[in-house]
Amino acid sequence: MRRIGIDVGGTNTDGALLDGAEVVETIKTPTTDDVLSGIQTVLEGVSHHDIGAVVIGTTQFTNAVVQRSKLNQVGFLRIGLPAGRSLPPLVGWPPDLAEVVRGETLMVRGGIEYDGRPFEQLDEQAVIEAAHQFADQGNNSVVVAGSFSPIDTRQEDRAAEIIAEHHPKAQVTVSHRLGQLGLLERENAAGLNACLLELAESIISAFASAIDKIGFGSRTRLFLTQNNGTLLQVKEAAKYPVLTFASGPTNSMRGAAALGGVSDGLVVDVGGTTADFGALVSGYPRQANAAVEVGGVRTLFQLPDVLSIGLGGGSRIHLNPLRLGPDSVGQRLSTEALAFGGSVPTLTDAAIAAGVLNVDGTSPPDLPNADEVLAYAATMIAGGADRMKLSSGEVPLIAVGGGAFAVSDSMSGISEVVRPDYGDTANAIGAALAEVSGGVDRVFQGMGHDEAVAEAIHIATEDAVASVADPELVEVIEVEDLPLAYLPGDARRVRARVVGPLK
Amino acid sequence: MTRDLDATDVNDLAVGAWIIGTGGGGNPYLNHLNMQQIAATGTQFELIDPQDLDDNAQVAVVSTMGAPLVMQERLQDARDVARVVEMMGDYLGSPFDAVMATEIGGSNAFQPLMAAAHLGLPIVDADAMGRAYPEAQMTSFAIGGLQPWPLALVDPRGVEAVITNVPTWKWMERASRALTIETGSMAATCKAPRSGAEVKRWGVANSMSFAIQLGARVREARAAHEDPVAAICAAAEGQLIFTGKIVDVDRRTTGGFLRGTAKLDGLDEYSGHNVELDFQNEWLVARLGDEVIATVPHLICLLDATSGEAIGTETARYGQRVALIGITAPPLFSSPEGLKYVGPRAMGYDLEPVDPCP
Numbered sequence: 026m027r028r029i030g031i032d033v034g035g036t037n038t039d040g041a042l043l044d045g046a047e048v049v050e051t052i053k054t055p056t057t058d059d060v061l062s063g064i065q066t067v068l069e070g071v072s073h074h075d076i077g078a079v080v081i082g083t084t085q086f087t088n089a090v091v092q093r094s095k096l097n098q099v100g101f102l103r104i105g106l107p108a109g110r111s112l113p114p115l116v117g118w119p120p121d122l123a124e125v126v127r128g129e130t131l132m133v134r135g136g137i138e139y140d141g142r143p144f145e146q147l148d149e150q151a152v153i154e155a156a157h158q159f160a161d162q163g164n165n166s167v168v169v170a171g172s173f174s175p176i177d178t179r180q181e182d183r184a185a186e187i188i189a190e191h192h193p194k195a196q197v198t199v200s201h202r203l204g205q206l207g208l209l210e211r212e213n214a215a216g217l218n219a220c221l222l223e224l225a226e227s228i229i230s231a232f233a234s235a236i237d238k239i240g241f242g243s244r245t246r247l248f249l250t251q252n253n254g255t256l257l258q259v260k261e262a263a264k265y266p267v268l269t270f271a272s273g274p275t276n277s278m279r280g281a282a283a284l285g286g287v288s289d290g291l292v293v294d295v296g297g298t299t300a301d302f303g304a305l306v307s308g309y310p311r312q313a314n315a316a317v318e319v320g321g322v323r324t325l326f327q328l329p330d331v332l333s334i335g336l337g338g339g340s341r342i343h344l345n346p347l348r349l350g351p352d353s354v355g356q357r358l359s360t361e362a363l364a365f366g367g368s369v370p371t372l373t374d375a376a377i378a379a380g381v382l383n384v385d386g387t388s389p390p391d392l393p394n395a396d397e398v399l400a401y402a403a404t405m406i407a408g409g410a411d412r413m414k415l416s417s418g419e420v421p422l423i424a425v426g427g428g429a430f431a432v433s434d435s436m437s438g439i440s441e442v443v444r445p446d447y448g449d450t451a452n453a454i455g456a457a458l459a460e461v462s463g464g465v466d467r468v469f470q471g472m473g474h475d476e477a478v479a480e481a482i483h484i485a486t487e488d489a490v491a492s493v494a495d496p497e498l499v500e501v502i503e504v505e506d507l508p509l510a511y512l513p514g515d516a517r518r519v520r521a522r523v524v525g526p527l528k
Numbered sequence: 529m530t531r532d533l534d535a536t537d538v539n540d541l542a543v544g545a546w547i548i549g550t551g552g553g554g555n556p557y558l559n560h561l562n563m564q565q566i567a568a569t570g571t572q573f574e575l576i577d578p579q580d581l582d583d584n585a586q587v588a589v590v591s592t593m594g595a596p597l598v599m600q601e602r603l604q605d606a607r608d609v610a611r612v613v614e615m616m617g618d619y620l621g622s623p624f625d626a627v628m629a630t631e632i633g634g635s636n637a638f639q640p641l642m643a644a645a646h647l648g649l650p651i652v653d654a655d656a657m658g659r660a661y662p663e664a665q666m667t668s669f670a671i672g673g674l675q676p677w678p679l680a681l682v683d684p685r686g687v688e689a690v691i692t693n694v695p696t697w698k699w700m701e702r703a704s705r706a707l708t709i710e711t712g713s714m715a716a717t718c719k720a721p722r723s724g725a726e727v728k729r730w731g732v733a734n735s736m737s738f739a740i741q742l743g744a745r746v747r748e749a750r751a752a753h754e755d756p757v758a759a760i761c762a763a764a765e766g767q768l769i770f771t772g773k774i775v776d777v778d779r780r781t782t783g784g785f786l787r788g789t790a791k792l793d794g795l796d797e798y799s800g801h802n803v804e805l806d807f808q809n810e811w812l813v814a815r816l817g818d819e820v821i822a823t824v825p826h827l828i829c830l831l832d833a834t835s836g837e838a839i840g841t842e843t844a845r846y847g848q849r850v851a852l853i854g855i856t857a858p859p860l861f862s863s864p865e866g867l868k869y870v871g872p873r874a875m876g877y878d879l880e881p882v883d884p885c886p
Contacts, residue, residue, distance in 0.1 A: 108684040109603035117561050138712045145685065170602045207600045209558070301679050304847070311847070330847070412849060414773075466599075507842070508780055518597070 026077035030457025031067050032276050032450075033060055033083040036297075036356060039453035040067030042076075046283060046458070051450040060085055061231050068239050076241050078527070082250040082272040082456040085228055086221050090320035093125050100128040100164030100195075100218040102155050102188070103212065104135035104147060104171030104180055110174050114168070114212055119321035126220045128164035131155045136172035139468055139516065144172060146178045149187060156191035160375035166219040167192070170200035170212035175467055196222050196264075203267065205466045206518065210325040217322060218267035225266035229259055253327055254279045254309055254455065254460035255524055258492065270319055271328045273452060277425070278303045278310045278329060284445035285423035291410050291439075294451070295428030296355040297339040300406060302332040302413045305423075307502045309524070334409045342370040342398055349402055360389030363390035372431055374400055382430045403433035413436055425451045463489025463499075464522040470517060474506055481521035489523050499525035530580065530650075533740070538563050538641070540743030543837070545637035547742055547760060548735075548855070550827050551841040552810035553634015553660030555594040563638055566645045573641050574650040576626065578583040578733050580601055581724030585654055586622060588613045589670050590639040590720055591630035593664060593681075593704060594714030596842065599635065608684050608716045609639055610646035615678040616680040616718040619690050628652035628727065630667060630719055632735040633660030633810075639716075640736075654731035658858050659827050661870055664704065665697035668858075669722065671866045672730035676700040680718040683711040699776055732858055738764075748834045756836025757851040760829075766855040767885040769814065770803045773835055774848045779841075790830075790844050792852070803852065805830065807841040812875050814884070816854065822854045822884035823877070825861035827872040829853050854884025 027049070028039045033056055040052040052070040057063040064081070089095045095137045101114035114130040115123045124413055134153035136144035159167050174181045178201045185197040200208075200215040229249075236247055248256040251268040254275040262269065274294075281292040288308040294301045304311040310329035317328050335351025342349060354361040354369050361367035363374040364387040374390045375398035376382035392398070410422055419440035424432040425448035434442050447454060465484040469477035482501055490496045503522040508515075533541075542560035567573075568739040581587070590609055592599070599831070627640045627647070632655035640651045656667035670676065676697040681704060682688045689707055700720075708715045722731075742763055749759035761768055772792035779788040787808045803821075806813040811828040814821050817852040822828050830839045833849040860866050862881055872879040872885045 105603065107686075108605060109563050111565065111605045111607065112558065112603045116565065136602075139595070139601070142712075144602070144712060172603075206597060208603055209600075363606075412773075413847065508786060 027075050028078045028080060028457045029068070029071060029076055030453040030455065031064055031079065031081045032273060032452035032456050033063065033081065033085065034273055034452065035084060038063035038067055039450045040071060041447070041450050041453035041457050042071040043454065043457045048447050048454060051447055051453065053396060053450060061235060064232070065235050068235060073239060073241060076245045078246045078248060079236055079241070080248045080250060080256065080456045080459055082276045082452065083269060084273055086224065086266045086347050087270050087319070089221060089224055090122070090217060092124055096125050096220040096223045097166055097223040098128040098164055099126050099216055100159040100162065101130040102152065102167060102184060103132040103214070104168045104169065104184060105144070105208070106132050106134045108136065108144070108172065109208070112209060114170070114180065115216065117209070117323060118213070122320060122322065126216060127160065129155070129158050129162050131158065137174065137177045137180065139173060139176065140470055144289065147183055149183070152184045152187045153191055155410060156188040156195070159188070159195060160192040160258060165194045166222045167195045167197045167495040168200065168212065168215040168219045169197055170208065170215055172208050174199070174201040174207070175204045175206060190312040202265065205325045206468070206487060207325050210323055213260060213322050214267060214324045214326060215323070217319060218265055221266040225263050229263050249457070250276055250456050250459045253462055253522070256459045256527065261492070270326060273333050274303065275310050275329050276455035276459070277452040278305060278309070278455065279458060280451030280453070281423045281425045281448070282308045282448055283458050284444040284454060285421070287421050287423055287443060290421040290423065291413055292423045292425065293406060293410065293432060294426040295424065295431055296337045296426050297355045297358060297428065298335070299333045300336045300409060300428065302409045303329055304413045309502050332409055332413055334405060336372070336402060336405050336431065336433070338371065338373045340372045342375065344374065347394070347397060347401055349398065349405065363392070364388065371516045372398065372402055372428070376430050399431070402431040403436070406432050407436040410436060411475070414438060425449065460524045460526050461489055461492050461494035462522060462524045463487065463492065463494065464520070466518070466520040467520050468516055473515070474517070477517055477519050478504055478506055478521070481519040482494070482523065485521040485523045487523055493528045494525035496525070499523045530574060530576045533575055535564065535567040537740050538567045540747060541637055541736070541738045542743065543746050544742030545634060546738035546838040547829055547831065548632060548658070548707055548739055548827060549634030549660040549838060549840070550810045550829055551807055551839070552662065553631060553636060554599060555840060556635040556638055558599060559635045559638035559642065562604070563597050563641050563645065564741040571645060573644050574651050575736060576650045578652050578654045578727050578731050581626065581652065581727055583723065583725040585625040585724035586620070587722045587724065587727050588616060588627040588643065589630050589656065589719040590627060590643055590717070591636040591664070591719065592714065593646065593708045598712060598714040602684070602712070602714055604714070604716070605684060606642035606645050608682055609642040610865060612680050612682045612716040612718045613643045613647060615682060615688055615690070616678070616866065619678065619747065620721060621682060623742060624649060624721070626650045626652050628731065629655040629736065630664070631655060631657045631660050632732070632739055633657065636660070637736065637739060650735070652727060653736045654727055654733050655735045656731060658732035658735050658861070659835055660810050663701050664807070665701045666870045666874070668730045668732055669726070670697040670861055671860060671869050674720070674722070674726055674730060674886065676720055678720060679704055681707050681715045683715050687711050704774060709791070757833065760831065760836055761853055764855045765885065766829070766853045768851060769854050769884050770816065770852040771800050772803060772850060774844055774846055774850060777844050777846065786841060788841070788866070795849065796825060805852070808875055811841065811842060813872065813877055820879055820882050823872045823879055823882045824875055825857040825866060825881065826883050827855035827857060828884070829855065856883050856885045
C-alpha cells in the first residue's frame with residue numbers, strides 16, 4: 026500500500042510518498058500561515074496513484090495552546106467531593122490561559138478508590154444541575170474528570186451521559202480517555218483537549234476537503250499522528266486533538282529509525298538552531314516519565330524523551346574562548362551567514378571552509394580555525410549523545426537534519442554513525458510509517474507480576490484492535506510494572522503499550 | 529525568633545522539603561499548589577523558633593498517612609488537616625497553641641501550613657524526623673521514649689477516630705496504618721500532642737527553615753546560572769559522593785513498602801565506578817562497588833545533576849543524570865537509642881551506620 030506522510034513543522038511542511046517501506050518521493054515546502062496551502066502544495070507535488078492513506082503530523086494544536094489562540098471555553102465537572110475541594114479545576118494553569126479557557130468549574134460528589142470501590146456514589150442530581158449551568162453559560166465543550174476514573178470508568182461515563190441528555194449541544198471529554206493516574210494532570214489534559222475542539226473540527230474538515238479536492242478517491246483514508254508515533258483516526262482526532270501534541274519529534278525519530286535500519290540506538294536531528302537527541306527502543310522513541318508541561322500546563326502525556334542542545338547549522342561562532350551558539354541565525358542562514366555574503370560566522374561556514382560541506386552558489390569563507398570549530402561541534406554532539414545513552418556499551422547513532430554534517434564519524438560510545446538518505450524529511454517518512462497502538466495504565470490487585478502484565482497486554486491489544494490494528498501482528502513495545510507503596514494486597518500499577526500495522 | 533512565611537518561602541519549602549525527603553515522603557507538588565493558592569491571597573504563616581515555646585504550650589503534630597498515588601487522585605483538602613487538629617483539641621479538652629510537622633521531608637512538610645491556614649495557629653520551626661522515613665514511629669519523639677498516644681485521624685467523608693491508647697510506638701503505627709488503609713489509604717492524622725518542653729528537648733529544631741533555605745539556595749543558584757548541586761552541598765554542609773547516570777532500577781513491594789535498588793554508572797571524575805542505592809520508599813544505603821559509603825540515618829539525596837531537583841524512588845528512571853549527596857543526620861538519630869529506630873538494622877540491613885560526611 027502506498028502512503029503519503031506529511032509533517033507540518035514550524036518552518037517547513039515536509040512530505041513523503043512511500044510504497045511499503047520504500048521512499049518513492051519527498052518534498053519540502055515552507056509552512057504557510059494558513060497551514061493548508063502548504064499541505065496542498067505537498068499533496069499536489071507527489072504522485073496520486075493508488076494512495077491508501079494520507080497521514081498528517083501537525084503542530085497546529087500545540088501552537089494554539091502555546092499562543093493561546095483559537096481556543097474555545099470549557100466547562101469543568103469534577104467528580105470527587107467531598108475530597109479535593111481546595112484544588113479546583115484549572116488550579117495551577119498559567120493565568121492567561123486559564124482566563125481564555127475558563128467556563129463554569131463545578132464539583133460534585135463521587136469518585137473511586139484505588140481498589141475500585143466507590144469513594145462516594147455519583148451525585149446524579151448535581152450532575153443534572155451542572156449540565157443546565159453549562160448550557161446556560163454556553164459551555165458547549167465540557168470536561169468530566171473523576172478520581173481514579175482509569176480504574177473504573179463508569180462514573181465518568183454516566184456523568185457524560187447525563188450531560189448529553191440535559192445539554193445536547195455539549196461535547197464531553199472524559200478524562201479516562203486521556204488518562205493516566207494523577208487526577209489533576211489527567212483533568213488538565215482533558216481541559217487542553219476540550220479547549221481545542223472547535224479548532225479541531227475546522228482543521229480536520231479542512232484536511233478532508235484538501236484531500237477530496239485532489240481526488241484520491243474513497244479508498245484513501247486520512248489519519249493524524251499522535252504523540253507516541255502511532256495513527257489517530259480522523260474521527261478520533263476530532264474528539265481528542267490533544268493526542269497530536271509533540272508528534273513532530275516522534276515522527277522524526279520514527280522516520281530516522283526506519284531509514285537508518287536501526288531499532289535500538291540514538292537519533293540526533295541537527296537543525297538550524299538546535300540539535301535534538303532521542304533514544305530508540307524497539308523502533309519507538311523512549312518516553313519521558315516525568316510530568317510534562319504543555320503551554321505551561323502540567324500533564325502526564327507520554328512524550329518522547331528529547332534532549333535539545335543549542336547547536337545547529339546556523340549557530341554563531343564566538344571566539345576567545347571558542348564557543349558555538351546558543352544564538353543562531355536560524356532561518357536567515359542563506360542571507361546572514363558568511364558563505365552566503367552575510368556577516369555572521371556560523372557552523373555552516375566552518376563546514377564549507379573546511380571542505381566538509383558543499384553548497385551551490387557559495388564560496389568558502391575565510392575561517393582559519395574552521396577545523397577547530399568543527400571539532401568543538403563534534404564534542405558537543407558527542408556529549409549530548411552520551412547523555413541520552415542508557416548503558417556504557419556502544420550503540421549506533423542515526424544523524425538526520427540539515428546540520429548532520431556536524432556529527433563526527435567517530436565518537437566514544439558510538440558503534441557507528443548512520444547517515445540515511447532522505448534524512449532531511451525523516452519526520453514526514455515517520456508519519457507515513459505510523460502504526461496503530463493500544464495502551465493501558467491501571468492498578469492491578471491480588472495478582473503477581475506475570476499475571477498482571479499478561480492482563481495489561483491483553484487490554485492494550487484489545488484497545489489497538491478497536492483502532493483497526495491487525496490483531497495477528499500486534500507487538501508489545503513497552504511494559505512497566507510499578508509495585509505501589511503503602512497499599513495492601515500486592516497492588517501494582519502496570520502500564521503497557523502495543524502497536525501493530527493497520528489492518 | 530519569629531518570622532512570617534510568604535509566597536516565596538512557600539515555593540522554596542517545596543523544593544527543599546523534596547530534597548530532604550531523600551527519595552520518599554511524596555512529591556510536595558499538590559500540597560504546595562494548595563498553599564500557593566492560600567499564600568496568593570496574602571495569608572502569611574507565622575514560623576516560631578521552638579526555643580520560644582512556653583514549656584507548657586500544647587503543640588499539635590501533623591502528617592498525612594497513606595499512599596502517594598492516592599494523594600494524587602484524592603487531592604487533599606487543607607480543611608481536613610485543620611479538622612484533625614481541631615478534633616484532637618476537642619478530645620484533649622483544650623485548644624492547641626501551635627502546630628508542627630512530623631516529617632519535614634516530602635509532602636508532609638506542608639501539613640502544618642495546611643492546618644495553620646485555616647486555624648491561624650503559629651507553626652513551630654521543627655519536626656520529628658529531620659527528613660522522611662518510611663514508618664510513622666521513626667521519630668525523635670519515639671527515640672526519646674515519649675508517650676505515643678493519643679492519635680486522631682480523619683478522612684474527607686467524615687470518618688473520624690481517636691486511638692486512645694497503645695502499648696508501643698510500633699502499635700500506634702500498625703493501628704493507624706490499618707485505619708488509613710480501610711478508609712482508602714489516605715488520612716490526615718494528628719499525632720500524640722507534645723508540650724513545649726518536649727518539642728524543645730526532642731524535636732529536630734529549625735528543620736523547616738533549613739528546608740526553606742535549601743530551596744532558596746537552589747532558586748538563587750539557578751538564577752545566577754551556578755551549580756545548584758554545589759549550592760545544596762554548601763547550604764546543608766553535605767558532601768557530593770557521586771555523579772553518574774541511572775542505568776537500572778529494580779522495584780518490588782514487600783509488606784506495603786516500595787523496595788528496590790537503583791544502579792548508577794559514574795560520569796566525570798567517577799567514570800568507571802558504580803553505585804548501588806537500596807531503597808525502602810527512601811534511599812537507605814549507598815554502595816560504591818563493594819564499599820558501603822552512606823546509610824540511614826544519614827540523608828542520601830539523589831538530585832538531577834543539572835537542575836538540582838530531587839529525584840524520588842518512585843520516579844528514578846533509566847538514563848537520568850544524577851548527583852548523589854550525603855548529609856549528616858542530627859546526632860540524636862545516630863545515638864545508640866536512635867539507631868534502634870532508624871539505623872540500618874531497623875530497616876533490615878546487617879550494617880554499621882556510615883556517615884557520608886566524615
